[in-house]
Amino acid sequence: MKILIVEDEAKISDIVKAYLQREGYTVQVAPDGETALEQLKDGFDLIILDLMLPDMAGEEICEMIRRDSDIPIIMLTAKSDEEDRIKGLGIGADDYVVKPFSPRELVARVKALIRRTKGTRRTYSFNNRDLVIDTDRHEVMKAGRTLTLTPTEFKILNTIAERPGQVFTRLQLVNTILGYDFEGYDRTIDAHIKNIRHKIEDNPRKPEYIKTVYGVGYKFIGRLDED
Amino acid sequence: MKILIVEDEAKISDIVKAYLQREGYTVQVAPDGETALEQLKDGFDLIILDLMLPDMAGEEICEMIRRDSDIPIIMLTAKSDEEDRIKGLGIGADDYVVKPFSPRELVARVKALIRRTKGTRRTYSFNNRDLVIDTDRHEVMKAGRTLTLTPTEFKILNTIAERPGQVFTRLQLVNTILGYDFEGYDRTIDAHIKNIRHKIEDNPRKPEYIKTVYGVGYKFIGRLDED
DNA sequence: ATATAAATATGAAAATACTGATTGTTGAAG
DNA sequence: CTTCAACAATCAGTATTTTCATATTTATAT
Numbered sequence: 001m002k003i004l005i006v007e008d009e010a011k012i013s014d015i016v017k018a019y020l021q022r023e024g025y026t027v028q029v030a031p032d033g034e035t036a037l038e039q040l041k042d043g044f045d046l047i048i049l050d051l052m053l054p055d056m057a058g059e060e061i062c063e064m065i066r067r068d069s070d071i072p073i074i075m076l077t078a079k080s081d082e083e084d085r086i087k088g089l090g091i092g093a094d095d096y097v098v099k100p101f102s103p104r105e106l107v108a109r110v111k112a113l114i115r116r117t118k119g120t121r122r123t124y125s126f127n128n129r130d131l132v133i134d135t136d137r138h139e140v141m142k143a144g145r146t147l148t149l150t151p152t153e154f155k156i157l158n159t160i161a162e163r164p165g166q167v168f169t170r171l172q173l174v175n176t177i178l179g180y181d182f183e184g185y186d187r188t189i190d191a192h193i194k195n196i197r198h199k200i201e202d203n204p205r206k207p208e209y210i211k212t213v214y215g216v217g218y219k220f221i222g223r224l225d226e227d
Numbered sequence: 228m229k230i231l232i233v234e235d236e237a238k239i240s241d242i243v244k245a246y247l248q249r250e251g252y253t254v255q256v257a258p259d260g261e262t263a264l265e266q267l268k269d270g271f272d273l274i275i276l277d278l279m280l281p282d283m284a285g286e287e288i289c290e291m292i293r294r295d296s297d298i299p300i301i302m303l304t305a306k307s308d309e310e311d312r313i314k315g316l317g318i319g320a321d322d323y324v325v326k327p328f329s330p331r332e333l334v335a336r337v338k339a340l341i342r343r344t345k346g347t348r349r350t351y352s353f354n355n356r357d358l359v360i361d362t363d364r365h366e367v368m369k370a371g372r373t374l375t376l377t378p379t380e381f382k383i384l385n386t387i388a389e390r391p392g393q394v395f396t397r398l399q400l401v402n403t404i405l406g407y408d409f410e411g412y413d414r415t416i417d418a419h420i421k422n423i424r425h426k427i428e429d430n431p432r433k434p435e436y437i438k439t440v441y442g443v444g445y446k447f448i449g450r451l452d453e454d
Numbered sequence: 455a456t457a458t459a460a461a462t463a464t465g466a467a468a469a470t471a472c473t474g475a476t477t478g479t480t481g482a483a484g
Numbered sequence: 485c486t487t488c489a490a491c492a493a494t495c496a497g498t499a500t501t502t503t504c505a506t507a508t509t510t511a512t513a514t
Contacts, residue, residue: 072343082329089335094343095322102309108316116299116321116343138394138440150500151442178501187462188502194463205463214461214510377489405490414473415491421474432474441472441499 001114002026002043006036006061007050007076012099016048019103020110033061044071046114048106051077051088059091066092072113076101126161126222131200131209133161140200147199152177156192157200160210160220169217193218228341229253229270233263233288234277234303239326243275246330247337260288271298273341275333278304278315286318293319295398299340303328353388353449358427358436360388367427374426379404383419384427387437387447396444420445 003025007013010031017027028044030036033056040047047065051058062073075093077084088096095109115122125132132141138154140147149157155177160168168176170186178184197204211219230252234240240256247254255271257263260283267274274292278285289300301322302315315323322336352359359368365381367374376384382404387395397413424431438446 082332085329085332086335089332089339092339092342094339102312105309105312105316108313112316112321113343115319116340136393137446138443152501184502185504187504190462191464191502194465197463212462212510379490412492414493417474418491424474439473 001045002028003046003048003110004036004039004044005029005048006033006053006058007048008032008052008054009050012050012076015103016106019107023107023111025110032056033058036061037064040065040069045117046072046074046110048074048076048110049093051075051079051084059088062088062091062093072117074106074109074113076106124161125225126164126209127225129225131222133158142200149196149199152192153196153199156189157196157210157220160218161222164220164222164224167213167216167219172217189218228272229255230273230275230337231263231266231271232256232275233260233280233285234275235259235279235281236277239277242330243333246334250334250338252337259283260285263288264291267292267296272344273299273301273337275301275303275337276320278302278306278311286315289315289318289320295396296402297399299344301333301336301340303333351388352452353391353436354452356452358449360385369427376423376426380419380423380426383416384423384437384447387445388449391447391449391451394440394443394446399444416445 001024003020005013005016005020005027007016007029008031013029013031017029020027028039028042030039031054033053036047036049049058049062053061058075058077062075065071065073073093074095074097075088076097076099077088078099079085080098085096085098094113097106097109122136123132123134129141130143134140135158138149140149140154140157156173159173159176160166170189173189174182174184174186178188193210194204197207197210200209201207209220209222211221213219228251230247232240232243232247232254234243234256235258237258240258244254244256255266255269257266258281260280263274263276276285276289280288285302285304289302292298292300300320301324302320303324303326304311304315305326306312307325312323312325321340324333324336349363350359350361356368357370361367362385365376365378367376367381367384383400386400386403387393397416400416401413420437421431424434424437427436428434436447436449438448440446
């Protein structure tokens with residue numbers, strides 16, 4: 001997923017670039033309008049556009065882009081007037097963020113917009129993307145390989161991975177996954193845990209992710225990658 | 228174009244409603260969460276959601292909506308913390324506007340979001356033009372041969388192909404294709420999927436494009452061509 | 455250390471749930 | 485009146501979930 005930042009102040013573009021790269025985006029920076037229009041030919045999935053550029057107005061660039069492209073645009077600017085915002089959104093920007101801004105909020109807005117444009121992708125990962133859980137695709141990636149988990153397996157993994165370190169009793173898992181009305185036997189969970197381990201663990205006999213807490217239940221261990 | 232405002236303070240909803248109506252939108256107001264979820268069945272194109280409601284948290288409503296719908300959501304709230312904003316965008320909102328807000332800016336954001344949502348691609352193709360979807364002609368080309376899909380088949384294919392990889396539940400598809408008020412049986416989708424597969428798959432028994440996700444629904448798999 | 459009891463892991467069979475294909479009915483369009 | 489698409493219902497074939505019997509591991513008390 002490629003993002004172009006059009007911004008002349010290196011101080012700002014460096015920060016934004018760093019935050020976005022940490023999310024796995026490929027980022028390029030254009031310090032002025034001319035460079036931006038040149039680089040746009042490479043094809044990007046989103047543009048973050050500063051309105052105050054040395055050579056031309058950001059609004060002008062926005063209009064030029066909109067003549068032949070539908071690429072998502074986030075305007076980034078010190079102009080906080082209501083009029084400016086309305087004008088920015090009016091000429092085809094998708095979002096308008098005012099400086100000083102929070103880089104994390106900007107990233108959240110980038111994600112929301114990309115989700116809207118490309119399709120949802122709520123993903124979280126552990127241990128430098130060794131294990132990636134993608135809720136929208138209903139898939140889990142282990143060391144870059146895509147696994148398909150059954151619905152129950154997926155729910156169990158997703159439940160415990162959302163709270164790394166917290167122990168879940170079998171009863172809690174049965175209630176959450178199979179529902180409070182489930183009449184069966186709580187050792188069913190064991191069988192599912194076994195199957196999940198065979199799919200996600202390097203050595204299912206010495207699990208790294210799903211630990212057994214003797215006499216209590218199971219817990220998920222993993223370092224959540226920065227979001 | 229129908230918009231639902233979920234807001235308990237009449238003073239605010241009246242203003243927003245007036246501004247939106249002036250733009251030609253059809254507007255309905257729900258004063259609490261329960262009413263909102265009830266009214267949602269009527270099918271709206273966008274929701275403006277206050278987070279502080281008398282009966283339930285707006286975040287909760289947002290999550291419930293996102294379970295079976297991709298409708299655009301703008302959160303409207305007094306909570307201005309960075310954390311709240313990131314969380315709001317994280318659970319599937321498209322935009323987050325802080326009170327006190329400018330009604331005109333809100334309208335501009337509504338327009339920007341609707342433009343983004345409704346402006347879909349006209350024609351796009353997968354796997355080196357093996358499968359070409361042409362929205363205007365309502366036609367699909369498979370390996371150079373033109374197929375004619377029925378209206379429902381086309382809508383289903385178009386919906387899932389616009390977001391390759393994302394799983395769609397039958398309920399989501401029913402809501403999107405047949406409307407929220409549709410009372411029928413969601414297994415109907417299966418029959419349509421079967422028919423689509425017979426038209427676009429080389430071997431409908433081993434589908435390459437439309438994959439079944441057991442216990443969840445269907446997803447479209449394909450490499451979108453660059454152009 | 456070792457024995458013992460208790461808890462967990464495993465593999466395979468049985469029970470259940472889900473999908474895909476078939477068929478028939480309904481309703482709308484020409 | 486005919487045709488075609490949409491929807492509903494059914495059934496057989498699969499995939500998944502659950503159970504159960506057995507093996508293995510763990511905790512604890514000698």
